[in-house]
Amino acid sequence: MQMRNLGNNGPSQHPIGIGAMSFSNFYGTTNEGESHAILDAAMAAGVTHIDTSNVYGMGTSETVIGTYFKANPTAKDHFTIATKGGITRNPNGSGNIFDNSAEHLETALDASLKRLGLEAVDLYYLHRRDPAVPVEDVTETLARFVKSGKVKSIGFSEIAPTTLRRAHAVHPVAAVQSEYSLSTRSPEMGLVQTCRELGTAMVAFSPVGRSLLTDTPLGSDTIKNLAFLANNPRFLEPNYSANIAAIAPFQALAADLGLSTAGLAIAWILAQGDHIIPIPGTRSVAHFTQLLEGADHLLTADEAQRIDQILPIGWAHGERYSPAQWNGPEQYC
Template identity: 60%
Template structure:
């Protein structure tokens, strides 16, 4: 497994990571034992990067990771580089809000450390930006956690290139996380470039297009049972059917190239920059093997051209978020 670095001063990690939102039933039912099987497979494959958050299943994802580390011992803790996040909260009425204060970050990180049974995380992100607070103040709050020894590095999620540059002027930003795949290419309009300029890793979530870029897309019959997807524009009709049809040639191309569609989607993402690190999530060890296959694949320039010929920029039907889901992520183009 090839490795890449989390920022200029961060840890070396496997080019492929694990998005542990799937450990919290975001895309369907799972068990802790199933999550352990994914982590066992990761250890066998040399995958070292785990990405989670305090709000994934309201702590369930972190609790599963902590139980796994406890059951497997020090070898597992030494193997994995762990990232988590905070910054999403609720007001007195239960409505979602964003809190980028040091008090919130530290209190939530302390809970995360307790759930995972560790003393320090390798990377701690601001999960969503509270734009009423200067990003310089947010960077200082995150940097304070480095000084306290509770995280080794800091990151930002779903932010604009200009925001990244301002934050990086205060403290090195090891990683920026945002959605990026053949289905969502907005980061190419400045964010990938800003990360490269600053030596910041770009961590790509949903790199297989929330299943559209696989051989087994989530069937429309299941969408209504999935809280996020049932109101997501790309999974609502008629967009769902359009997107299934639009990605059919990609699945055929992957088969022609001798690999599963998910493998090809991961290989494409990794080919977009040496600082790009995809973190797909999965509840299936068979699907995880496809993701690992993609991380080990080598694509030529002609391969990339063939891929982008069948899925050119802008092919997807529907926005990546609905109006409510867009509250928090920064738009910059």
């Protein structure tokens, strides 16, 4: 298992982090006890990074992490914590509003620190860009948080390579977060390469395709009750049935290798670059254990070739986002 750095000068990390959106009922009902069990398992396995946001459950995810730290004081020193700001929910319920103002970001950061029970976070992301605000201005705001001691490093979520270069020219960007998996490979069109060039960690969310690249993809009845997936093109018929059929040979390959499907998906993404840190989310300790298999499996050239044959670039049916879900992420190819 090869440790990875959270940016050029960042702390050394276990190659897999925890995506704590799952602590907020996004992918189904959960509770504090289940989330704390995941954190217990992570500590026992040596996993060191937790990724959250102020809008995951409108603060629920951060609060759950904060109560864990209160009950387990040594966990604060074990984990590095990333959270995010820049999104607010539209009061009329029609979607998100992106607020990149210095005032909003500082207020959001202070509230996050309070929920987490921390004096500083290791990494603070701008969750979504407001195109009306120059990225240089936002980067200056984030850099001031570093100088104030509230933040140790900065990052951006779902930005284009050109935006990363502009931001990095103002202040070192420790990490960029983007969806990246065998089913979503658009970051290979420049973002993976730019992050490597600049010494920026690429933090990959949804690395097992929102359950698609697992032994037990979500069932149709479950999907219907999850607001995000119920409107996501890849999880709508006929796309979903086609995707389930497409992954069957990949599931069989994982079994032949003595791995879970999720474990092989994680092993694949880790093989794409030593600056890539996947942050899968789960509500199950058993599933978390499967994800960790990927950190201990070094993908061979033959295995990589077989995966490319089974799931070539562009195999997934349906876009990764609906038109409404594309509001915010920067498209660059």
